[in-house]
Amino acid sequence: MEDVVLHYQPGSSAGLSSLLERTEKLLESFPRRIPPVFTPWSPTAADHHLPIRPAKPAPVITCSGDLHFSDSRTHPHTAQIQLQKSEVDGLVAKRLQDRPPAETPPQNTQEPKDAACISEAPNHLFPEREVTVLPLEKHKDGLAVTDSPVKRSWSIFTQKGGLLQSSPSLSKQFHHMVSVHRLHLHQRAKWVISQHNCGADRDMEQVWRTLSLSVRSSRLPTCNANIQRERAEIWVFCDVLHSEQVGRLLKAELQLSGRIGLSVHRLENIFTM
Amino acid sequence: MTTLTRQDLNFGQVVADILCEFLEVAIHLILYVREVYPSGIFQKRKKYNVPVQMSCHPELNQYIQDTLHCVKPLIEKNDAEKVVVVIMDKEHHPVERFVFEISQPPLLSISSDTLLSHVEQLLRAFILKISVCDAVLNNNPPGCSFTVLVHTRDAATRNMEKVQVIKDFPWIVADEQEVHMQEPRLIPLKTMTSDIVKMQLYVEERAQKT
Numbered sequence: 001m002e003d004v005v006l007h008y009q010p011g012s013s014a015g016l017s018s019l020l021e022r023t024e025k026l027l028e029s030f031p032r033r034i035p036p037v038f039t040p041w042s043p044t045a046a047d048h049h050l051p052i053r054p055a056k057p058a059p060v061i062t063c064s065g066d067l068h069f070s071d072s073r074t075h076p077h078t079a080q081i082q083l084q085k086s087e088v089d090g091l092v093a094k095r096l097q098d099r100p101p102a103e104t105p106p107q108n109t110q111e112p113k114d115a116a117c118i119s120e121a122p123n124h125l126f127p128e129r130e131v132t133v134l135p136l137e138k139h140k141d142g143l144a145v146t147d148s149p150v151k152r153s154w155s156i157f158t159q160k161g162g163l164l165q166s167s168p169s170l171s172k173q174f175h176h177m178v179s180v181h182r183l184h185l186h187q188r189a190k191w192v193i194s195q196h197n198c199g200a201d202r203d204m205e206q207v208w209r210t211l212s213l214s215v216r217s218s219r220l221p222t223c224n225a226n227i228q229r230e231r232a233e234i235w236v237f238c239d240v241l242h243s244e245q246v247g248r249l250l251k252a253e254l255q256l257s258g259r260i261g262l263s264v265h266r267l268e269n270i271f272t273m
Numbered sequence: 274m275t276t277l278t279r280q281d282l283n284f285g286q287v288v289a290d291i292l293c294e295f296l297e298v299a300i301h302l303i304l305y306v307r308e309v310y311p312s313g314i315f316q317k318r319k320k321y322n323v324p325v326q327m328s329c330h331p332e333l334n335q336y337i338q339d340t341l342h343c344v345k346p347l348i349e350k351n352d353a354e355k356v357v358v359v360i361m362d363k364e365h366h367p368v369e370r371f372v373f374e375i376s377q378p379p380l381l382s383i384s385s386d387t388l389l390s391h392v393e394q395l396l397r398a399f400i401l402k403i404s405v406c407d408a409v410l411n412n413n414p415p416g417c418s419f420t421v422l423v424h425t426r427d428a429a430t431r432n433m434e435k436v437q438v439i440k441d442f443p444w445i446v447a448d449e450q451e452v453h454m455q456e457p458r459l460i461p462l463k464t465m466t467s468d469i470v471k472m473q474l475y476v477e478e479r480a481q482k483t
Binding site: 049050051052053054055056057058059060061062 | 310311314330332333336339340343355357418419420421422423424425428433436442443444445446447448449451452
């Protein structure tokens, strides 16, 4: 404590000793008490007892990132079921008929981006669970789905990787075409890849798989793509702004031969590369 | 406007139907937003006139359906106080708890508008809040799983037989470890008050997730 200087009038009746006594009392530290721990006066019933939960653990679903599904039991402690896409679709569709959880999707249903497998992780809290083998479903043509690879037909660019270039430079020819047709730069355009672009040694499915990977790994900006198997064509949709860049990437990454055509709604084919 | 008790028109069942339908959508969306499962298993759907993400994985869908099917009788009887979606790390310690606190009034003033549009709007607001809650939450560690806890108004053991409605889907009393969280951060998300149900949603988030 720092020194305290006391000023007083010498002629006071109380005298110096009483003044000092009073001052010392005033300088004493305030009494402190520790407040009791706060406990609510009206605890809810839930505070008295533990909640309940399902004994079964939730399924653990991991991503294989592979386009093909196959049965595999690799991990010694992990039993896995890998589901065929069409099998999943079939079961989901069946369940959707039985229940009303959400309204019908307003758009075309998009396929899962990644192969999914269920694994039952060992856990001391959650008891081990038997792996249920889902019943095999048949295609319309009668083939068992487990024997065929999953046929994705949609791939969508996820924005996660960001655009390659925020404003790609357009060639003079392309810029002229855009201004002639008065196209909006964010209008959707469609590149069409035909069988003859794939070359003799590759089929369209191989090209589609490579394309799907490119789209999903965000290498093709603003793109979504689908395969029209009955027409033997692959359609790659993108913004007009990026379409020239996408066209170049398509030709390079997919090693396409010949020319590919760009079309927009109502105008059909407007550009080839 | 009519005033009814809970017994009239089996109103508890109506409320349970509405809430379980909402909880199903909410659980799917939480699992998507908090990245408990790969985004590839989710599909965009429309519910309450807003886009939501629903799993298309049969095992997961069945698990959620079974869980809610068992919870429904508790909600119907107004025995469920909280339904909690707990996201746990690899060691099964909770990292996030999405707490749906439910309260149902003993007397119900209902009209057709109350049931349809107003409640739907309120539930839609919950869904919208969940869909953006990742902005206020920290990232979860990889390899998270989830479970659903139900806090009952009475002792859990008294409600055990009410939830055992599916033969192969038994329920147990949760472990202390799954319930208590160290140094939780409270994030209120949404509250609603309607004539048929009151509900509030908040998230308890563990301070140190890794």
